[in-house]
Amino acid sequence: MATDTIRPGHNLSLTRSALNAMLDSNPVAVERAILRLDSFQTATERAVRSTTLRNHVGFSQSWAKFGSSVAAQIRRGRRLSYKQIMAARKCAKFHGSQLVEFATATGRFAPKTGSIVL
Secondary structure (H helix, E strand, O other), X not given: OOOOOXXXXXXXXXXHHHHHHHHHHOHHHHHHHHHHHHHHOOHHHHHHOOOOOOOOOOOOOOOHHHHHHXXXXXXXXXXXXXXXXXXXXXXXXXXXXXXXXXXXXXXXEEOOOOEEOO
């Protein structure tokens, strides 16, 4: 992976506004964010495309069906439509605190390229 990623414990971190700017400007970042959120779902939640635990991880109840469906489509190599990208962007922004926390805690944010390394 990139050598310019932030290591845990460094002062640099991803902010919510930086994440939102990234999501607004890069459809690939939206897809990666959706896949990362889907990875936070439990195996059962992924299988039933719903949220079964109130653990504040992964998709919320209102976004679970859409998020799981779009994540499956991305994993199958299918491109998202413009409307799907717009809705997925809204979903990723809604769950932005999880993405910021993940990127900051793991150091998986590349500041030079402005992308989350997912």
